[in-house]
Amino acid sequence: MPPLIRLLDIHKEHPLGQRKVHALRGVSLEIREGEFVAVMGPSGSGKSTLMNLLGLMDRPSSGRYLLAGQDVQQLDHDRRATLRGREIGFIFQAFNLLGRSTAVENVELALTYAGHPRKERRRRAAEALQRVGLGDRQDHWPGQLSGGEQQRVAIARVLATGPRLILADEPTGSLDSVTGREIMGFLRDLNAAGRTILLVTHDPAVARQARRIVSMRDGQVVGDDIQAEPPAPEATPAAGPGGHSVAVPA
Amino acid sequence: MSPLETLRIAFRAIRANLLRSALTMLGIIIGVAAVITMVALGTGAQRQVAEQIRSLGSNLLLIQPGSPNQGGARLGTGARPTLTEEDAAAIAREVPEVVVAVPTMSGAGHIVQGNLNWSTLVGGITPGYLTARDWRVETGREFTLEEVETAAKVVLLGRTVADILFPGDDPLGRQVRLANTPFTVIGVLASKGQVAAAGRDQDDTVLIPLSTAKLRVLGANRLSRTLVDFLLVKVTTDEAIGPAQQQIRQLLRQRHRLAEGVEDDFRIGEPFAAMEARAASTRSLTYLLAAIASVSLVVGGISIMNIMLVSVTERTREIGLRQALGARRRNLLNQFLVEATTLCVLGGVVGVLVGIAAAFGIGAMAGWPIWVSPASVILAVVFSGAIGVFFGFYPAHKASRLDPIQALRFE
Numbered sequence: 001m002p003p004l005i006r007l008l009d010i011h012k013e014h015p016l017g018q019r020k021v022h023a024l025r026g027v028s029l030e031i032r033e034g035e036f037v038a039v040m041g042p043s044g045s046g047k048s049t050l051m052n053l054l055g056l057m058d059r060p061s062s063g064r065y066l067l068a069g070q071d072v073q074q075l076d077h078d079r080r081a082t083l084r085g086r087e088i089g090f091i092f093q094a095f096n097l098l099g100r101s102t103a104v105e106n107v108e109l110a111l112t113y114a115g116h117p118r119k120e121r122r123r124r125a126a127e128a129l130q131r132v133g134l135g136d137r138q139d140h141w142p143g144q145l146s147g148g149e150q151q152r153v154a155i156a157r158v159l160a161t162g163p164r165l166i167l168a169d170e171p172t173g174s175l176d177s178v179t180g181r182e183i184m185g186f187l188r189d190l191n192a193a194g195r196t197i198l199l200v201t202h203d204p205a206v207a208r209q210a211r212r213i214v215s216m217r218d219g220q221v222v223g224d225d226i227q228a229e230p231p232a233p234e235a236t237p238a239a240g241p242g243g244h245s246v247a248v249p250a
Numbered sequence: 251m252s253p254l255e256t257l258r259i260a261f262r263a264i265r266a267n268l269l270r271s272a273l274t275m276l277g278i279i280i281g282v283a284a285v286i287t288m289v290a291l292g293t294g295a296q297r298q299v300a301e302q303i304r305s306l307g308s309n310l311l312l313i314q315p316g317s318p319n320q321g322g323a324r325l326g327t328g329a330r331p332t333l334t335e336e337d338a339a340a341i342a343r344e345v346p347e348v349v350v351a352v353p354t355m356s357g358a359g360h361i362v363q364g365n366l367n368w369s370t371l372v373g374g375i376t377p378g379y380l381t382a383r384d385w386r387v388e389t390g391r392e393f394t395l396e397e398v399e400t401a402a403k404v405v406l407l408g409r410t411v412a413d414i415l416f417p418g419d420d421p422l423g424r425q426v427r428l429a430n431t432p433f434t435v436i437g438v439l440a441s442k443g444q445v446a447a448a449g450r451d452q453d454d455t456v457l458i459p460l461s462t463a464k465l466r467v468l469g470a471n472r473l474s475r476t477l478v479d480f481l482l483v484k485v486t487t488d489e490a491i492g493p494a495q496q497q498i499r500q501l502l503r504q505r506h507r508l509a510e511g512v513e514d515d516f517r518i519g520e521p522f523a524a525m526e527a528r529a530a531s532t533r534s535l536t537y538l539l540a541a542i543a544s545v546s547l548v549v550g551g552i553s554i555m556n557i558m559l560v561s562v563t564e565r566t567r568e569i570g571l572r573q574a575l576g577a578r579r580r581n582l583l584n585q586f587l588v589e590a591t592t593l594c595v596l597g598g599v600v601g602v603l604v605g606i607a608a609a610f611g612i613g614a615m616a617g618w619p620i621w622v623s624p625a626s627v628i629l630a631v632v633f634s635g636a637i638g639v640f641f642g643f644y645p646a647h648k649a650s651r652l653d654p655i656q657a658l659r660f661e
Contacts (some may be wrong), residue, residue, distance in 0.1 A: 055575060056528040059653040078578040085576015096571045100266045112255065157575075222657070 001071035004165060004196050005031040005054060012049050012219075023049040024060070025219040031198070033164065036191040036197045038207035041077035041216035047200050048169065055088055055167050055196060056080040068164070069080070085113050089158030091187075093170035095143040095150040103153045104129060104138040110161045127154035132186065148179035155186050166190060168199045173205055184209055260589040264560070264596070275556040276599035277550025278637065282544035282601025282630045283608060290609035293534025294619035299529040303522050307383035309488060310522065311495060312353040313337075313502070315482040316515040332515040334525060335460070336370045338481050350378035353478040354461060357468040361593050363415040363426040370411050371455045372428065374463025380439075381483040390422050390437025392635075393459050401461035405433040409453035411440040424531045428469045431564035434459065461562075474597075491520060509568060547634070551595070551641040558645035569649050570657030583650040590642025591635055598634030602627050 002083055012024040023046045023236075031037055039047045052058040053065060056072060067087070072080065090096075097106045107125035116124070130139055132152040134145075142150055151171065158166055168187060172180030186207060191197045201207050208227070215223035266272045283601035315332040333353070341351040352375060359372035365631065373379070373387045377393050380386070392476060397404055405426060412421050442452040458467065460478070485494040502516055519536050520526075562569070606622050 004603040052655050055574070057658070078580070081573060081576050081578045090574050092658075096567070096574075097303065098568060100262060109572070113572070113578070118252075118255070227350070243629060 002066065003030045004035075004068055005055075006030065006066040008064040008066075009058045010050075010065065012046075012051065012053065012058070013156060014049075014063045016115045023219055024053075024072075027063075027212050027219070027221055028215065029221060029224075031196060033196055034194055035212060036188070036189070036199070036210045037212045037214055038201055038210035039214045039216060040201060040204070041209050044218075045216040046219040046244070047216050051167050051169055051198065051200055054165070055090060081113075086161065088164050089161060089163040089166045091151070091158060091166065091168040091171045093173040095142070095147070095154050096149055096157045097153055097176070099142050100228075102139045102141060103134060103145065103156075106142070106153055107156045107160050109211070110157060114131045114161065119127075124160050125156070131159060132156045146179075147175050148182060151175060151179075151183050152186070155190075157188075164196060166195050166197045167208050168197065170177040170200055170202070172201070172203070180206070256588045257592065258590045259574035259585055263589050264593060265321075267561075270557065272355075274553055275593055275600065277600040278547065278594050278597030278634050279550075279551040279604060281543065281545075281547030281550045282598050282634055284546055285540050286602055286605025286622070286626060286630055288539040288543050289536060290606065290619060290620050290622045291612065292539060293623055293626070294613065295532045295611075296536065296620040297621050298530055298619045299525055299532060303525050303529065304384065305312060307484065308389070309485050309491060310382060310520070311483040311485065311491065311498070312519045312521045313483060313498065314517050314519065315480075316513065316517055318575055331479065332506060332638065333478055333481055334476040335478060335505060336476065337502060338478070338582060340501060341481065341483060341498055344501055345494055347485045347487075347494040347497070349486055350382050351482040351484075352376050352378040352382050352482045354379060354482055355463050355468050355479045355480075357461060359428055359456070359467060361411065361415065363424070365459065366415050367655060368411060370408070372463065373455060373457045374460040374468055375457050376460050378484075379457070379482065382482050385442065386440040387437040388440040389420075390435070391422060397462055398459040401465045402459060403431060403433045403466070404436045404459065405460060406437045406439055406457040407435055408439050408455040408457075410451055411456055412438045419453070421530075428456070428458070429464045466533060488526075495520075497572050498571050543581040544633075547637060551594070551637040554590055554594060554638060555641035555645060556644055558586060559648070561589075562645050562649045565661035566652065566657045568659065569652050570654050570660065573654040579650040582652075583646045586637065586646035586649045587642050587650045591638035594634045594638030594642075597632060601632055601634070605630075 005179040006026055006229075007029040010024050010027045011022070014021045014023055025046075027046070029049060039050065049058070050172065053060055056075075059073070064155045067083070072083065075083065097103075098109070101109070104122065104125045107128050108121045111124060126135070126138060129135055132155050134149060134152055137145065137149065142153070145153065149173075159192055166187070171187070172183050175183060187197055187199070187207065197210075199210055200204070205215050213223070213225050213227065214221055215225075313333060324497055335353040338351040339355040342348055345351075355374035358369060360367060360369050361372075376398055377395065380392060388409075390406070392406070393402075393404060394401075405428065407415070407421055407426075415421065415426060416424065421438060421491060424435050425432050426435060427433070439453070439457070483494070483498065485491055498518060499514065503514065506515055508515065512518065569577075572582065588603075608629075609620050
């Protein structure tokens with residue numbers, strides 16, 4: 001079985017005015033299905049660019065990207081969108097919920113584009129919200145929810161489609177530490193259920209909860225460590241106040 | 251994503267910015283309302299004229315005796331009768347475009363019934379007259395050919411005369427006296443109503459057979475037994491009027507033995523030419539006004555495009571997020587296109603309602619006839635939808651082409 005992600009000598013240049021910014025300079029990386037990887041590095045190290053490439057939101061200037069053995073380089077815009085909707089889930093620092101849609105509608109969104117019928121969408125979205133403990137907030141607007149709750153809606157959005165790869169870009173960056181730990185708990189549960197997770201973070205404490213830490217600097221991978229010990233037990237959400245555990249069907 | 255789904259999203263976006271949506275629609279509303287009002291007023295006027303022409307009888311030619319020139323002094327039209335029943339028969343026979351040619355006499359007459367009496371216009375006619383005038387007998391019957399040939403003492407009453415002489419009574423079969431002669435009422439004509447252009451009540455008349463008129467009512471001091479006052483000629487179509495006129499003129503000159511260079515002793519007129527011209531000019535004026543009004547529709551469309559562009563910019567992050575969640579270009583294109591089109595169609599529907607209200611308001615105040623044709627309503631709504639598609643396309647296309655990364659990062 002091929003690795004879920006295989007990057008071969010990826011370069012990425014952004015035009016910036018007259019100059020070009022060389023955001024990635026020859027990144028090669030393999031991530032197997034079921035891994036929990038934290039990507040660390042200072043600002044401008046290229047970790048966000050890497051995430052965008054992995055999420056099929058952007059294309060590399062050169063190099064190859066194989067997702068589940070498939071060369072996704074040659075896919076057109078719409079094929080990439082379809083693949084993104086089906087196989088990849090995003091969790092953002094800014095939550096990115098639609099302000100004019102209710103919680104359940106936000107969760108439904110990806111299912112809508114995947115073409116599931118309305119009834120099934122509503123059922124799956126409601127289930128996903130139930131699992132993140134927001135079963136009673138389905139019809140709330142994002143503005144009526146706290147930051148932590150909004151991020152839980154975002155996690156429910158990922159749960160509903162059940163993607164193989166979850167890309168979390170500073171998911172706890174806008175949250176207080178207690179809520180942050182809760183969100184990390186959900187991510188670990190998702191990982192335990194077999195989802196591959198890539199997490200970008202500044203916070204070493206957050207990164208330590210991953211099994212593998214990839215360090216980046218100046219557009220290159222400068223470190224790739226597998227951590228022997230399991231995640232710190234005091235950070236499990238079951239121990240935290242208001243924690244919920246996520247049960248993901250295999 | 252189903253069309254219904256897309257429509258739901260569009261309605262949500264429109265509702266979310268209700269004031270802005272309403273203001274955006276205003277351009278379309280005003281444009282559609284203006285077009286609907288103009289067309290309703292114009293069509294109303296047109297139909298009124300058409301109705302008048304129809305009531306007088308369409309495609310008619312009126313042939314009157316000419317104005318003779320006696321020692322330099324011109325006498326009035328009809329001063330010397332020159333037209334005969336045979337002229338009418340010849341026209342009907344020899345000019346193919348002619349449907350009927352009716353010799354007619356007319357004059358004032360005093361009609362008495364019991365202790366009621368009334369002065370009215372008496373027409374001496376042959377049966378073709380009613381065909382020429384597109385006139386129906388409401389109750390009773392027309393003259394038979396035999397009655398015309400035998401100068402029977404029978405009369406058809408105009409609506410007004412019937413109402414005056416037989417108030418609340420059925421005049422059929424009753425006797426009236428006309429020029430001291432008893433006549434039997436055999437029918438009442440359908441009402442044609444007042445005609446503004448003719449300046450009189452068309453129903454204030456009685457019709458009797460031409461032969462009877464000559465013999466007993468109008469013929470007493472006439473020069474010849476065969477002469478008539480005028481000929482009424484109905485031709486097949488509007489286009490046939492010109493050629494028919496030429497042929498009739500040739501024929502009558504020949505029949506009246508007028509040498510080359512001698513003036514016509516008759517006049518052929520189109521009694522309703524002026525009205526038809528008015529109808530035509532009303533029609534072109536309606537089109538012109540509608541065209542001017544539709545300029546504001548285009549302006550409305552531009553404001554739709556403007557707002558949609560603003561909306562796309564404002565919702566750049568939303569677009570980026572939708573792309574991240576698997577939205578294809580077509581999904582985004584449809585989303586914004588349907589939103590723009592929905593705005594326009596809503597505006598169109600409101601505009602139609604406002605336009606109809608305005609048209610009836612103006613009509614009631616000015617006393618003008620109003621006619622809102624279903625076609626203009628459907629066309630207005632469809633056209634505003636088309637404006638939505640046309641002016642919504644560019645913003646929607648722009649939305650669908652946004653780069654996902656840039657869109658998601660957009661502040």
